[in-house]
Amino acid sequence: MNAVKASTIAKTPALTKEEIAAIEAAMGKKGNYNEGQAVHTTPLPRNDLKVTVKGEPVPIPFGFGGWASIKKTVDGKSAVLMSDTVLLEEEVNPLISAAHANGLEIGAIHNHFFYEQPRIFYMHMHGMGTPQELAKKFAATIKDAKISPANQPVPSAPPTTTGKELFDIPALDGIVKYTGVVNGPTYKYTVGRDDLTVMAMGAEMTAAIGLNSWASFAGNKDSAHIAGDIAMLEDEVNTVIKALRANNLEVVALHNHMFGENPRIIFLHYYGRGPATTLAKGFRSALDVLGKPVKATHSTH
Numbered sequence: 240m241n242a243v244k245a246s247t248i249a250k251t252p253a254l255t256k257e258e259i260a261a262i263e264a265a266m267g268k269k270g271n272y273n274e275g276q277a278v279h280t281t282p283l284p285r286n287d288l289k290v291t292v293k294g295e296p297v298p299i300p301f302g303f304g305g306w307a308s309i310k311k312t313v314d315g316k317s318a319v320l321m322s323d324t325v326l327l328e329e330e331v332n333p334l335i336s337a338a339h340a341n342g343l344e345i346g347a348i349h350n351h352f353f354y355e356q357p358r359i360f361y362m363h364m365h366g367m368g369t370p371q372e373l374a375k376k377f378a379a380t381i382k383d384a385k386i387s388p389a390n391q392p393v394p395s396a397p398p399t400t401t402g403k404e405l406f407d408i409p410a411l412d413g414i415v416k417y418t419g420v421v422n423g424p425t426y427k428y429t430v431g432r433d434d435l436t437v438m439a440m441g442a443e444m445t446a447a448i449g450l451n452s453w454a455s456f457a458g459n460k461d462s463a464h465i466a467g468d469i470a471m472l473e474d475e476v477n478t479v480i481k482a483l484r485a486n487n488l489e490v491v492a493l494h495n496h497m498f499g500e501n502p503r504i505i506f507l508h509y510y511g512r513g514p515a516t517t518l519a520k521g522f523r524s525a526l527d528v529l530g531k532p533v534k535a536t537h538s539t540h
Contacts, residue, residue, distance in 0.1 A: 265374035278447035312441035402426035486521030
């Protein structure tokens with residue numbers, strides 16, 4: 240599969256201050272603007288939920304936060320919205336109906352975890368329009384849903400012990416070869432596919448709009464949970480699976496997140512338990528096989 244390098248694609252036009260203000264007014268929440276990728280993201284954590292994995296409580300930042308991101312198409316004539324929403328089973332179909340009623344489309348519905356209680360599903364929505372139109376459509380879609388910022392409880396006080404104290408961060412960064420971000424009691428890496436240019440709906444898909452591999456750590460350095468996602472070309476899928484299984488990480492889902500992207504990207508979700516540094520080595524092993532030529536192993540007859 241031929242993937243073009245990023246330098247061959249025109250630079251995405253920036254969102255203006257007025258457009259960002261309009262997005263945030265419609266969403267009813269301040270977001271984050273990534274200037275380098277020209278992407279505005281509204282975080283949508285499910286702070287109303289108490290989630291356990293294998294019977295152990297895990298914090299919401301571990302992997303139970305959704306998001307909605309908006310960026311312009313490369314030609315600047317339109318914008319795209321991509322999103323991921325964290326839902327209970329009974330919330331999925333009402334949100335599908337609301338999305339369609341407001342002119343958004345459903346791109347994927349799936350699990351990201353095993354062993355979680357309550358059972359959680361992730362639904363990706365997308366759409367095209369002006370930045371303000373997209374924010375209004377999305378806000379109207381979620382207005383009656385728990386994921387709406389207006390329907391979320393006030394965040395509790397930040398934990399006194401954070402990922403900085405719970406994990407040996409220099410050791411993890413040394414293994415993963417990236418710097419992560421502390422989010423409450425968790426520590427998370429987000430790694431883009433800078434070796435690829437992936438286009439969808441006329442926009443360049445980058446790390447900030449969902450084209451990324453990530454690893455989130457909860458627990459502590461001696462007894463950690465890891466959960467994450469690997470963004471792969473089709474011919475990388477089974478090489479990544481082999482690397483994860485060789486490091487005793489469980490593959491929990493394999494699926495699309497988008498439609499019409501070129502080249503096609505497949506996402507794999509994984510989960511593991513153990514010492515944090517051991518889990519980090521498993522994540523790094525998957526990153527190591529991305530962007531490498533893969534010999535065909537399938538039969539041609």
